Amino acid sequence: MDTKALHKISYGLYIVSSFDGEKLNGQVANTVFQVTSSPPRVAVCLNKENLTHSFVEKSGVFSISVLEQDTPFKFIGLFGFRSGREINKFAETNYKTGKTGAPVVLDYTLAYMEIQVTMKIDADTHTLFVGTLEDAQILKDGTPLTYEYYYRVLKGKAPKTAPTYIKE
Numbered sequence: 272m273d274t275k276a277l278h279k280i281s282y283g284l285y286i287v288s289s290f291d292g293e294k295l296n297g298q299v300a301n302t303v304f305q306v307t308s309s310p311p312r313v314a315v316c317l318n319k320e321n322l323t324h325s326f327v328e329k330s331g332v333f334s335i336s337v338l339e340q341d342t343p344f345k346f347i348g349l350f351g352f353r354s355g356r357e358i359n360k361f362a363e364t365n366y367k368t369g370k371t372g373a374p375v376v377l378d379y380t381l382a383y384m385e386i387q388v389t390m391k392i393d394a395d396t397h398t399l400f401v402g403t404l405e406d407a408q409i410l411k412d413g414t415p416l417t418y419e420y421y422y423r424v425l426k427g428k429a430p431k432t433a434p435t436y437i438k439e
Contacts, residue, residue: 283301338381
């Protein structure tokens with residue numbers, strides 16, 4: 272079986288953020304998708320070991336920042352390969368506190384959404400959080416960063432906790 276066939280599934284790259292009291296955290300996620308249009312619902316899949324997962328579990332909200340194609344690799348690395356348990360990812364990141372209280376990353380962001388969790392689906396190592404859209408804004412025009420661009424052009428890799436990780 273060639274599990275690299277899974278790389279043919281189309282994805283974007285997003286920053287998913289949440290909070291626990293005064294603590295903020297965010298991570299790169301590629302498994303984000305619209306579930307319904309009325310009411311507008313969105314889902315994200317997060318690894319249970321990630322700090323963002325525990326923040327979403329506790330707060331019941333998250334934000335999604337749609338990254339632009341020109342997002343620097345260093346910025347992707349900050350949110351994709353560094354743990355919020357070790358560093359404050361928001362220390363030098365432009366963000367705002369959204370209507371739900373979740374932090375919204377503004378750097379390299381084309382649009383953002385804020386979601387109130389309405390259901391959780393256990394997926395073994397991950398949880399699929401489904402929620403209702405509470406706020407959304409387009410910040411600028413541009414081309415969204417896709418996983419294919421990240422993988423083929425930027426030569427990026429998926430961390431072990433990503434749903435798309437395939438052991439080389």
